[in-house]
Amino acid sequence: MVKSPVEFVVGTLKQFEIQAPNLRPFVLASALLGQNVFTPPNVKGWPGGEAWINAATLLGRKQFIDRLFKNDDPMETTMNVLDEMADRSGTPPPPGRAQRQQRNAERAMAALNWNLERWSSALQQGRGTAGAASMAKLVLAVAPRNLPTSGKPSDLARALVADPGYHLK
Amino acid sequence: MNRRRFLTGVGTATVAVTLPLFGRRDGVSWAQAPRHALAATPYQKLLILIELKGANDGLNTVVPYADPRYASLRPRLALERASLLTLTEQAALHPSLKPLMALWDNKQLAIIQGLGYPSPNLSHFRSIKIWDTASKSDEYLDAGWLARTFAQTPAPAAFAAEGVVVGSNDMGPLSGQGTRTLALADTAQFLRSAKLAQAGKDERNSALRHILSVETVVVHAASKLNTNYQFKNEFPRGTFAGQVRTAAQLVASKAGIAAIRLTLGGFDTHANQLGTHANLLRELAEGIDALTSALVELNRWDSTLVMTYCEFGRRPKENQSNGTDHGTANVQFATGGRVRGGMYGEAPRLGSLDGNGNLAFAVDFRSTYSTVISQWWEQDAARVLNGRFEPVEFLRA
Numbered sequence: 001m002v003k004s005p006v007e008f009v010v011g012t013l014k015q016f017e018i019q020a021p022n023l024r025p026f027v028l029a030s031a032l033l034g035q036n037v038f039t040p041p042n043v044k045g046w047p048g049g050e051a052w053i054n055a056a057t058l059l060g061r062k063q064f065i066d067r068l069f070k071n072d073d074p075m076e077t078t079m080n081v082l083d084e085m086a087d088r089s090g091t092p093p094p095p096g097r098a099q100r101q102q103r104n105a106e107r108a109m110a111a112l113n114w115n116l117e118r119w120s121s122a123l124q125q126g127r128g129t130a131g132a133a134s135m136a137k138l139v140l141a142v143a144p145r146n147l148p149t150s151g152k153p154s155d156l157a158r159a160l161v162a163d164p165g166y167h168l169k
Numbered sequence: 170m171n172r173r174r175f176l177t178g179v180g181t182a183t184v185a186v187t188l189p190l191f192g193r194r195d196g197v198s199w200a201q202a203p204r205h206a207l208a209a210t211p212y213q214k215l216l217i218l219i220e221l222k223g224a225n226d227g228l229n230t231v232v233p234y235a236d237p238r239y240a241s242l243r244p245r246l247a248l249e250r251a252s253l254l255t256l257t258e259q260a261a262l263h264p265s266l267k268p269l270m271a272l273w274d275n276k277q278l279a280i281i282q283g284l285g286y287p288s289p290n291l292s293h294f295r296s297i298k299i300w301d302t303a304s305k306s307d308e309y310l311d312a313g314w315l316a317r318t319f320a321q322t323p324a325p326a327a328f329a330a331e332g333v334v335v336g337s338n339d340m341g342p343l344s345g346q347g348t349r350t351l352a353l354a355d356t357a358q359f360l361r362s363a364k365l366a367q368a369g370k371d372e373r374n375s376a377l378r379h380i381l382s383v384e385t386v387v388v389h390a391a392s393k394l395n396t397n398y399q400f401k402n403e404f405p406r407g408t409f410a411g412q413v414r415t416a417a418q419l420v421a422s423k424a425g426i427a428a429i430r431l432t433l434g435g436f437d438t439h440a441n442q443l444g445t446h447a448n449l450l451r452e453l454a455e456g457i458d459a460l461t462s463a464l465v466e467l468n469r470w471d472s473t474l475v476m477t478y479c480e481f482g483r484r485p486k487e488n489q490s491n492g493t494d495h496g497t498a499n500v501q502f503a504t505g506g507r508v509r510g511g512m513y514g515e516a517p518r519l520g521s522l523d524g525n526g527n528l529a530f531a532v533d534f535r536s537t538y539s540t541v542i543s544q545w546w547e548q549d550a551a552r553v554l555n556g557r558f559e560p561v562e563f564l565r566a
Contacts, residue, residue, distance in 0.1 A: 042292075042295070050379040054344075058366070058387070066365055167380055
């Protein structure tokens with residue numbers, strides 16, 4: 001089964017213990033990935049399943065992950081995510097609204113409290129490859145396609161969220 | 170098939186008899202042609218669809234000015250006769266469509282009136298689904314009509330993609346599994362993010378297989394597309410013009426693409442329609458004008474067909490909010506170097522509206538798809554459309 005955008009976005013926050021006092025940017029991210037919460041396309045709801053993933057939404061998910069896990073500065077991270085994703089939708093909000101969203105997102109992200117290094121180190125502490133395997137089990141619903149055998153624990157986490165299996169549940 | 174259509178056009182009675190001969194001759198010429206994958210594909214000819222999202226008001230787009238009922242149904246919304254761009258003794262274009270007049274004067278603008286389908290559905294969502302999947306009113310199909318065309322006759326593997334959706338995440342007529350379809354807003358940005366994708370296959374898990382196939386499509390397309398070409402003409406500003414520029418850039422990549430879909434949104438003009446509609450039509454016309462220049466510059470004007478579509482038209486009688494409500498039959502445009510300009514279909518019959526005050530349709534919308542599939546791409550339209558629909562003859566032989 002494919003994770004819905006909400007499962008993907010909120011699941012990422014929960015999984016990596018990212019505490020976001022303001023969920024607004026993440027609600028927007030979910031909408032841009034195809035699931036505008038409480039606004040289904042019709043009474044039948046979203047088609048769901050594999051229909052969540054097309055060339056646009058898959059690249060959107062990858063960008064979300066890439067930006068969220070790439071930088072040390074979480075504020076820069078979310079700004080980039082939102083910029084890129086607003087680009088993707090093809091309908092940028094009017095300038096005033098864009099700036100307001102930007103300020104809101106900045107505030108939200110400034111208060112974002114998480115540390116990938118700490119999260120992954122704690123999980124893997126002193127457990128070597130067994131630690132890597134257990135992190136893979138925790139993050140992915142299927143076996144990873146490429147599990148790095150060396151590198152920092154945070155690099156392992158980055159490899160796992162970049163795995164195509166990360167979109168499955 | 171061009172000769173065959175030419176003969177049909179001049180009304181030769183022996184067409185049916187001579188057909189096999191021409192068919193065979195075509196076969197011979199193909200056999201002698203170099204067996205080059207790209208040379209043999211119907212998709213050297215490009216289709217660019219423009220969705221007028223929200224349902225364009227056809228009566229204020231191609232105005233039946235000579236019919237007195239037009240002005241009486243629309244005391245506040247009827248456009249001034251003096252401002253209109255005259256096409257024929259019956260019809261005139263909205264003044265914002267001035268950039269299209271050059272195409273009309275060149276006899277390259279086809280105007281297809283009275284498009285619709287039996288038992289029309291007035292919900293945006295449902296009716297656009299009917300148009301996208303070329304279904305009957307009460308029929309629910311999963312795959313879009315273009316996706317089904319590509320399933321029947323795939324584009325060569327060397328093509329960057331079969332279809333590209335620009336500026337929307339909704340695949341519309343290109344939705345359906347197995348179609349190599351991209352959605353992007355901007356080519357450069359697509360190429361940046363495509364670096365995150367990795368090709369792969371052969372998974373037993375079907376969801377994973379789907380994800381990997383999408384990644385493979387992205388990686389392949391990214392290897393073909395580029396943004397190297399510098400256009401001589403400037404593109405207008407605005408969201409839709411940005412999509413037009415992206416489409417032109419895709420064509421300039423010479424990467425092989427069979428269909429591109431653009432979307433201009435905001436046509437759901439229930440209130441205070443006049444200004445909004447004038448701006449939207451200006452955006453549309455300036456966009457088509459810029460697209461025309463770009464395609465001419467790329468030497469692709471003769472091998473491109475541009476066509477508009479939307480879910481339905483709007484009700485002839487204006488509403489209480491200076492707007493118009495959801496209607497039925499509507500008018501669409503087709504243009505391109507091989508389009509035979511003129512009026513097609515049937516002018517709106519304002520005198521015989523149905524019980525809801527809506528127009529009767531004259532031409533099934535699937536007839537325009539039939540033109541694309543059977544005459545533009547010379548493929549079997551009946552199989553894709555699950556039935557025979559007489560093509561609208563707006564293409565030159």
